[in-house]
Amino acid sequence: MSAGLEARLRGILAERYHDRHPFNLRLHGGDCEPDEVRRWVRNRYYYQTRIPIKDGVILTKSEDRAFRRGWIRRIHDHDGDDRNQGGLELWLQLAVACGLDRDETASLRQVLPGVRRACDSYVTFVESHDLLESVASSLTELAAGAYLGHRAEAFRKYYDWIAEDGLDYFLSRTHQAPRDAEEGLAFVLEHADTTEREERCVAALEKKCSILWQLLDGVEWGGRRPQLANGVRLRTGDEPMVVSPERAIRIGGSGASILEACDGSRCVDEVAVSVREAFPDAPNGLESDVYAFIEEMERAHVLELPE
Amino acid sequence: MNAPRPLNLVAELTYRCPLQCPYCSNPLQLGAVREALDADDWARVFREAAALGVVHVGLTGGEPSARSDLPEIVAGAEAAGLYSHLVTAAVPLDPDGLAVLAERGLCSVQISLQDADAEHSDRIAGTRSFDRKQVLAAATKKLGLPLTLNVVLHRHNLDRTREIIRLARALDADRLELANAQYQGWALLNRAALLPTRSQLDHAAGVVREECAESDRPEILFVLPDYFRDRPKPCMAGWAQQHIVVAPNGLALPCHGAAELPGLEFWNVQEHALAECWSDSPGMNAYRGEDWMPEPCRSCDARKQDFGGCRCQAFALTGDASATDPACGLSPHHAAIEEAVAAPKEDVFRFRFPGNAAD
Numbered sequence: 001m002s003a004g005l006e007a008r009l010r011g012i013l014a015e016r017y018h019d020r021h022p023f024n025l026r027l028h029g030g031d032c033e034p035d036e037v038r039r040w041v042r043n044r045y046y047y048q049t050r051i052p053i054k055d056g057v058i059l060t061k062s063e064d065r066a067f068r069r070g071w072i073r074r075i076h077d078h079d080g081d082d083r084n085q086g087g088l089e090l091w092l093q094l095a096v097a098c099g100l101d102r103d104e105t106a107s108l109r110q111v112l113p114g115v116r117r118a119c120d121s122y123v124t125f126v127e128s129h130d131l132l133e134s135v136a137s138s139l140t141e142l143a144a145g146a147y148l149g150h151r152a153e154a155f156r157k158y159y160d161w162i163a164e165d166g167l168d169y170f171l172s173r174t175h176q177a178p179r180d181a182e183e184g185l186a187f188v189l190e191h192a193d194t195t196e197r198e199e200r201c202v203a204a205l206e207k208k209c210s211i212l213w214q215l216l217d218g219v220e221w222g223g224r225r226p227q228l229a230n231g232v233r234l235r236t237g238d239e240p241m242v243v244s245p246e247r248a249i250r251i252g253g254s255g256a257s258i259l260e261a262c263d264g265s266r267c268v269d270e271v272a273v274s275v276r277e278a279f280p281d282a283p284n285g286l287e288s289d290v291y292a293f294i295e296e297m298e299r300a301h302v303l304e305l306p307e
Numbered sequence: 308m309n310a311p312r313p314l315n316l317v318a319e320l321t322y323r324c325p326l327q328c329p330y331c332s333n334p335l336q337l338g339a340v341r342e343a344l345d346a347d348d349w350a351r352v353f354r355e356a357a358a359l360g361v362v363h364v365g366l367t368g369g370e371p372s373a374r375s376d377l378p379e380i381v382a383g384a385e386a387a388g389l390y391s392h393l394v395t396a397a398v399p400l401d402p403d404g405l406a407v408l409a410e411r412g413l414c415s416v417q418i419s420l421q422d423a424d425a426e427h428s429d430r431i432a433g434t435r436s437f438d439r440k441q442v443l444a445a446a447t448k449k450l451g452l453p454l455t456l457n458v459v460l461h462r463h464n465l466d467r468t469r470e471i472i473r474l475a476r477a478l479d480a481d482r483l484e485l486a487n488a489q490y491q492g493w494a495l496l497n498r499a500a501l502l503p504t505r506s507q508l509d510h511a512a513g514v515v516r517e518e519c520a521e522s523d524r525p526e527i528l529f530v531l532p533d534y535f536r537d538r539p540k541p542c543m544a545g546w547a548q549q550h551i552v553v554a555p556n557g558l559a560l561p562c563h564g565a566a567e568l569p570g571l572e573f574w575n576v577q578e579h580a581l582a583e584c585w586s587d588s589p590g591m592n593a594y595r596g597e598d599w600m601p602e603p604c605r606s607c608d609a610r611k612q613d614f615g616g617c618r619c620q621a622f623a624l625t626g627d628a629s630a631t632d633p634a635c636g637l638s639p640h641h642a643a644i645e646e647a648v649a650a651p652k653e654d655v656f657r658f659r660f661p662g663n664a665a666d
């Protein structure tokens with residue numbers, strides 16, 4: 001074990017933890033509109049659902065019974081057990097306290113694509129790296145305990161329209177996170193016994209910080225207001241098309257109605273809601289399809305999404 | 308014949324142009340082509356094109372602004388519901404003229420640049436024009452129109468690809484086309500002076516990658532030229548499939564160079580409806596689809612992507628317009644390309660102007 005490693009890991013968190021992300025600065029500074037808070041709650045729920053899954057993957061990597069017995073507690077913390085309702089349930093409680101529909105949130109259908117990619121990449125990371133790196137990637141918990149305490153305070157202060165029981169998740173984590181972090185840190189310091197292993201732990205924590213960062217980028221994307229890019233015209237009719245200086249792209253009829261909704265007045269979330277209202281019985285994947293189409297049109301320079 | 312739906316009309320309004328680029332895609336017999344269509348004729352062509360399914364018209368030339376009735380022509384495109392895109396060298400068009408075009412419904416502007424700085428650009432253009440181009444680019448942005456810059460790349464400017472990209476960025480272009488010279492017409496005549504080396508191209512491709520990583524503006528289009536790719540370009544997305552070119556004399560063509568292919572009969576929009584020219588003229592049908600294809604194309608899976616390459620290039624290099632494009636490594640005539648790439652380079656240009664024209 002190396003005393004230097006712990007300092008390096010804490011240094012990474014000081015520099016790259018998502019408390020510095022512009023969205024979190026606004027959230028904690030009381031600058032978010034209710035819709036933005038709801039967007040964050042709805043999307044961050046997807047992250048919550050990934051945690052027990054990645055912890056399950058971590059369990060499969062250890063041959064050590066004692067390690068597994070300790071680690072499995074994390075799954076119970078999130079999924080709940082006979083005594084506790086668990087973090088996922090508490091998060092849904094937060095969603096309801098924010099005015100979101102419980103089932104709608106739990107269906108995950110409004111999870112934005114950048115958020116989905118970020119969270120999925122966490123699971124993929126753990127699947128494709130060894131136990132040590134996987135545990136190292138969980139060490140963002142070192143910063144989480146204190147941060148969630150601030151968050152609960154900020155919510156009470158600035159978002160008093162959220163009922164107090166909505167904050168139970170944050171409060172429960174202010175106890176769990178430091179304990180998890182202690183254990184994780186001890187494991188990493190014990191097992192990172194070569195320079196090469198230390199470097200892999202450092203890289204794993206950096207990766208995790210960037211995942212949390214991208215998650216918030218993905219949340220912010222949902223608040224952007226897509227509009228046809230300068231010079232792009234939409235032709236509706238039998239065979240809808242978008243025409244731009246050098247291209248004509250045929251789009252399906254549903255694509256045309258999505259583009260019509262992208263008039264600069266609605267954010268991505270609202271565009272998806274308007275399509276859902278038009279097709280209330282469409283399968284769960286409808287919103288994802290809308291997001292994917294908007295992303296594709298952004299890449300093709302048909303839509304622009306000013307920040 | 309069941310003709311596909313065309314999407315794009317290339318309206319060659321005139322072959323007059325104050326510039327003299329040695330790679331111009333206009334025919335070598337410049338003077339032989341009469342300017343036969345007035346603004347009303349063009350308006351009718353635009354309406355007929357829209358009825359055929361065309362959504363987009365490129366107003367090009369020569370230099371379209373050499374025509375004093377360009378505003379009326381733009382208005383005709385707007386009235387027909389077409390997306391109008393002006394391709395200009397910025398001479399004689401000035402910002403006031405452009406404002407008039409925007410008022411008449413012009414949708415977007417492409418300005419050709421010859422190089423990254425006045426000295427080199429004006430040398431290739433054979434005319435002082437670089438400064439005007441910058442002024443017109445700024446005017447385009449000020450009018451809120453999307454701006455594309457087009458630079459034909461060749462041996463004498465490829466090494467300034469980075470400067471060209473930076474210039475396009477400084478001009479706030481939305482799109483930059485780095486179009487490697489295509490060796491037909493004037494460019495074929497000047498091939499020994501224009502052909503780059505492989506290492507120049509590789510270097511430029513690396514520069515494009517670096518600059519794209521740095522910023523997503525402008526959007527950059529850069530395609531390795533067919534001479535260096537071993538496979539042909541999917542010329543015009545297939546003969547008479549998506550694009551109709553109407554030449555200044557009214558001939559409806561499948562591409563810029565088709566009128567120079569011997570033995571093909573194209574029809575004129577003064578005598579036939581555009582729909583007839585498109586679907587029934589013998590020339591349009593000569594290489595439409597796959598029936599005309601010889602081996603090796605006929606049995607090659609790539610024919611759906613590259614359509615056997617360019618008919619004009621096949622004719623220019625093999626004497627047979629129905630041959631496989633020699634740019635293809637599978638063509639029996641591919642040696643013609645390899646020899647040209649290996650041949651000693653020259654530095655003398657034959658600039659495009661009537662005294663150098665073939666008529």
Ligand code: SF4
Nearest residue numbers: 324326328331369396
């Ligand atoms: S390529 Fe040059 S000479 Fe030819 S039309 Fe364009 S600007 Fe004029």
Ligand code: SF4
Nearest residue numbers: 604607609610615635
């Ligand atoms: S043989 Fe013909 S179809 Fe095949 S790659 Fe060459 S040009 Fe294309």
